Amino acid sequence: MTWDPLLLSLQVTSAATVLATIVGVALAGLMVRSRFPGRDLLETLLTAPMVLPPTVLGYYLLTALGRTSILGRAYESVFSEPLVFTPRAAVIAGFLAALPFVVKTTRAAMEEVDPRLTAAAATLGAPPFRVFVTIVLPLSRSGIVAGVTLGFARSLGDFGVTLMIAGNIPGLTQTASLAIYDAVQANREAEAAGLVTVLSAFAVAALYAGTKLAQRKPHAF
Amino acid sequence: MPSEPRLSARLFVEGPEAGRPRLDVLFEGDGGVTALMGPSGAGKTTLLTCLAGLLRPARGRIALSGEVLFDSEASIFRPPEERRVALVFQSLALFPHLSVWENVAYGVPRRKKSERKEVALSWLERTSALHLAHRRATALSGGEAQRVAIARALASEPRLVLLDEPFSALHHELRVELGAMLRELLAASQLPAILVTHDAADVARLASRLVTLDAGRITQDRSVSP
Numbered sequence: 001m002t003w004d005p006l007l008l009s010l011q012v013t014s015a016a017t018v019l020a021t022i023v024g025v026a027l028a029g030l031m032v033r034s035r036f037p038g039r040d041l042l043e044t045l046l047t048a049p050m051v052l053p054p055t056v057l058g059y060y061l062l063t064a065l066g067r068t069s070i071l072g073r074a075y076e077s078v079f080s081e082p083l084v085f086t087p088r089a090a091v092i093a094g095f096l097a098a099l100p101f102v103v104k105t106t107r108a109a110m111e112e113v114d115p116r117l118t119a120a121a122a123t124l125g126a127p128p129f130r131v132f133v134t135i136v137l138p139l140s141r142s143g144i145v146a147g148v149t150l151g152f153a154r155s156l157g158d159f160g161v162t163l164m165i166a167g168n169i170p171g172l173t174q175t176a177s178l179a180i181y182d183a184v185q186a187n188r189e190a191e192a193a194g195l196v197t198v199l200s201a202f203a204v205a206a207l208y209a210g211t212k213l214a215q216r217k218p219h220a221f
Numbered sequence: 222m223p224s225e226p227r228l229s230a231r232l233f234v235e236g237p238e239a240g241r242p243r244l245d246v247l248f249e250g251d252g253g254v255t256a257l258m259g260p261s262g263a264g265k266t267t268l269l270t271c272l273a274g275l276l277r278p279a280r281g282r283i284a285l286s287g288e289v290l291f292d293s294e295a296s297i298f299r300p301p302e303e304r305r306v307a308l309v310f311q312s313l314a315l316f317p318h319l320s321v322w323e324n325v326a327y328g329v330p331r332r333k334k335s336e337r338k339e340v341a342l343s344w345l346e347r348t349s350a351l352h353l354a355h356r357r358a359t360a361l362s363g364g365e366a367q368r369v370a371i372a373r374a375l376a377s378e379p380r381l382v383l384l385d386e387p388f389s390a391l392h393h394e395l396r397v398e399l400g401a402m403l404r405e406l407l408a409a410s411q412l413p414a415i416l417v418t419h420d421a422a423d424v425a426r427l428a429s430r431l432v433t434l435d436a437g438r439i440t441q442d443r444s445v446s447p
Contacts, residue, residue: 117316119314120308120316123302123307124302125302125305125330
């Protein structure tokens with residue numbers, strides 16, 4: 001069996017998780033710190049990928065990012081290649097799969113931070129961004145870690161959205177989840193079993209590490 | 222020409238019922254410790270949070286050392302981080318993820334970390350808490366945490382110090398000892414301070430003036446000899 005799909009899965013999922021962490025923590029911070037109109041609508045839209053059928057989300061993304069769409073054409077004029085049916089499209093699928101987990105758990109953790117601590121920091125002269133970085137972030141670290149590991153595990157297992165916008169091109173966009181499907185269809189039992197075992201081990205290890213990390217006491221960055 | 226007092230605050234905060242404001246006061250003061258007493262719900266903590274900038278009154282004006290911090294008519298509202306008004310919370314609100322010296326250094330207005338640490342350590346020395354410098358803020362007794370909270374407030378170079386029942390959780394001997402320490406530190410700095418308390422002995426030990434609040438209004442304002 002070939003290891004290419006696994007390697008690709010790890011690369012795609014890592015990139016997707018890093019993106020989802022940066023965007024997710026920033027969005028959660030924004031939603032906790034400021035009460036802008038449409039905050040709940042934004043959270044609903046961000047959470048939608050958790051419950052939408054993957055084909056529906058994939059359809060939206062194809063429409064929004066396809067070669068004839070405004071974004072797709074803009075991307076193509078900058079990078080001289082299409083975005084859909086490339087590994088980068090798989091990263092977008094993984095990013096959207098991970099994002100709701102990061103946003104939801106991070107927001108919940110940030111809302112748990114004692115408001116007297118952020119008030120005390122402000123009276124000691126710290127402007128809002130410094131309060132966020134030095135008080136809110138470290139004190140919600142466990143929640144962030146938990147959300148990121150959940151997001152990583154979910155992103156690793158993404159199937160439907162990846163298939164819709166990145167395709168199932170062996171050696172280019174065929175991630176491990178897709179390779180399992182192909183192996184089963186083609187009766188390559190051993191290959192399917194091998195990939196299933198490795199993916200399961202990764203997911204369980206990620207969740208276990210996340211649980212362990214989340215238990216550690218918060219500490220200054 | 223009569224000089225303006227160091228602190229002048231006219232504050233009106235709406236209450237949940239119309240016609241019964243949570244706070245409606247004109248509070249003025251110079252150096253020295255003013256004790257603030259009154260039943261719970263009288264508006265003592267509301268007054269402190271307005272002065273610190275954590276609550277925006279519906280109407281009024283706050284001026285401190287000649288600088289306007291709040292003026293509803295001129296739409297001026299300086300946020301807490303620009304006021305240099307230190308507030309010692311009843312819960313103390315020490316940062317649990319930082320060490321004692323990091324807590325005290327947090328508000329020291331210096332750029333370099335080494336300078337901030339130096340200033341923090343000197344304040345810990347003045348509050349007899351230097352030996353705690355490297356402890357976690359969560360690993361302190363009530364009296365130790367109190368010393369650290371006072372050091373942290375004073376190290377931020379405030380122009381006004383607000384203390385919300387800082388000694389409420391301490392036993393008698395510690396109240397006396399910390400009260401004496403606080404009085405000396407405030408006298409040395411000549412800072413105006415407002416101390417919310419329920420304890421007449423605190424007033425006698427620390428304050429030169431006693432203001433009583435009830436239902437959001439000042440009902441008594443007299444000088445006391447510390």
